[in-house]
Amino acid sequence: MNNMSLLQVAVSLEQEIVAHRRHLHQYPELGFQEFITSEYVAEYLEQLGLQVQRGVAGTGVVALLETGQPGPCIAVRADMDALPLREQTGLPYASRHEGAMHACGHDGHMAMALGAARMLTGLRRELAGTVKFIFQPAEEMLGGARHMIDAGVLESPRVDGIIGLHLWPDLPTGQFGVKAGTIMASMDHVDIMVHGRAGHGAAPHQGVDAIIAAAQVLSALQVLISRESDPADAVVLSMGSIHGGSIPNIIADQVEIRGTVRAVNAATRERMRTRVTELAQAVAAGMNARADVRYEFGYPPTVNDAKWVRYAEEALRGLYGEEAIHPLAHSQMTSEDMAYYMEHVPGAFLLIGTGGEGKGKFPLHHPELAIDEKALHYGAAYLAQFVRNYLRE
Numbered sequence: 601m602n603n604m605s606l607l608q609v610a611v612s613l614e615q616e617i618v619a620h621r622r623h624l625h626q627y628p629e630l631g632f633q634e635f636i637t638s639e640y641v642a643e644y645l646e647q648l649g650l651q652v653q654r655g656v657a658g659t660g661v662v663a664l665l666e667t668g669q670p671g672p673c674i675a676v677r678a679d680m681d682a683l684p685l686r687e688q689t690g691l692p693y694a695s696r697h698e699g700a701m702h703a704c705g706h707d708g709h710m711a712m713a714l715g716a717a718r719m720l721t722g723l724r725r726e727l728a729g730t731v732k733f734i735f736q737p738a739e740e741m742l743g744g745a746r747h748m749i750d751a752g753v754l755e756s757p758r759v760d761g762i763i764g765l766h767l768w769p770d771l772p773t774g775q776f777g778v779k780a781g782t783i784m785a786s787m788d789h790v791d792i793m794v795h796g797r798a799g800h801g802a803a804p805h806q807g808v809d810a811i812i813a814a815a816q817v818l819s820a821l822q823v824l825i826s827r828e829s830d831p832a833d834a835v836v837l838s839m840g841s842i843h844g845g846s847i848p849n850i851i852a853d854q855v856e857i858r859g860t861v862r863a864v865n866a867a868t869r870e871r872m873r874t875r876v877t878e879l880a881q882a883v884a885a886g887m888n889a890r891a892d893v894r895y896e897f898g899y900p901p902t903v904n905d906a907k908w909v910r911y912a913e914e915a916l917r918g919l920y921g922e923e924a925i926h927p928l929a930h931s932q933m934t935s936e937d938m939a940y941y942m943e944h945v946p947g948a949f950l951l952i953g954t955g956g957e958g959k960g961k962f963p964l965h966h967p968e969l970a971i972d973e974k975a976l977h978y979g980a981a982y983l984a985q986f987v988r989n990y991l992r993e
């Protein structure tokens with residue numbers, strides 16, 4: 601093994617890694633319900649001889665690879681949950697669970713981490729320290745990472761840093777999206793209830809039209825992006841849901857607007873919370889209506905440590921050469937609960953291209969998402985190489 605590059609080892613494991621992914625893909629489970637999934641993962645890690653803990657924060661799995669030599673502890677993180685979508689890929693290994701699909705690539709994240717675990721098991725004698733594999737539940741919306749941290753996953757042994765990958769159809773296979781600092785945005789939730797007063801559609805002056813008020817609120821809010829935000833500071837406000845009224849000739853007394861706000865820095869996040877609330881209330885009041893605003897902070901921005909990004913680049917360079925490194929010009933406006941771990945410990949979270957052979961046609965969270973599975977053994981090799989470098993220093 602010593603004389604073999606990890607890429608060669610990964611190539612020899614390619615079929616096994618793809619088989620993991622396809623199996624997991626067929627049995628997708630939603631957040632905190634990853635029972636079949638976590639059992640599969642735990643069993644495989646036990647077979648490798650790792651020390652496995654099941655049932656962490658519900659369905660989470662933590663596995664320790666001890667080298668027997670004192671040294672640092674590095675965590676490799678994968679997420680296990682699927683999305684509530686009906687798969688429409690028509691693939692032979694498509695989801696067998698009606699209404700659930702691995703459409704965010706978490707099946708691939710698990711397969712890469714399992715592949716890395718196998719590779720590192722073979723290398724344990726040349727390493728010093730501990731590898732902690734974290735398979736967390738519920739990345740989508742529910743913040744499984746926070747539950748894992750509360751369950752003590754960053755302690756005993758104390759984690760010195762953490763790495764992870766996200767499949768990325770926008771990048772071609774063989775490329776890794778890399779960025780120091782913020783790589784993904786925060787994700788905050790807005791819920792605005794506009795209250796008017798019901799009335800007959802023929803006598804609007806006797807009611808307060810919540811639909812008209814909500815329409816004004818909706819368009820006013822975009823001004824916070826176009827006129828109040830620094831054009832160089834990325835921030836997004838998307839209101840994806842609006843509900844109100846029941847009958848065409850009745851003035852609606854209530855409209856609910858819900859949406860998401862994404863930002864890459866903390867001050868902007870705070871400012872948006874204040875201004876969305878103020879503006880919605882003021883505009884509604886101007887229409888004789890009232891807006892009740894509920895604004896909740898969700899995932900924080902995912903911030904990569906500069907030194908850990910350099911380690912990541914070294915690992916990539918060693919395996920694939922400079923051309924595998926794709927520097928990202930700006931942060932993605934998607935969010936990740938990986939952010940929570942990286943509030944506590946330094947880390948590197950990279951995007952891994954899966955857009956080879958026409959596979960980048962559909963974005964993540966799409967019912968026809970297909971990935972280039974060749975990327976998976978590249979990802980596994982990268983994870984293993986990073987760990988190998990880190991635990992040798």
Ligand code: NI
Pocket residue numbers: 704705706739766
């Ligand atoms: Ni995801």
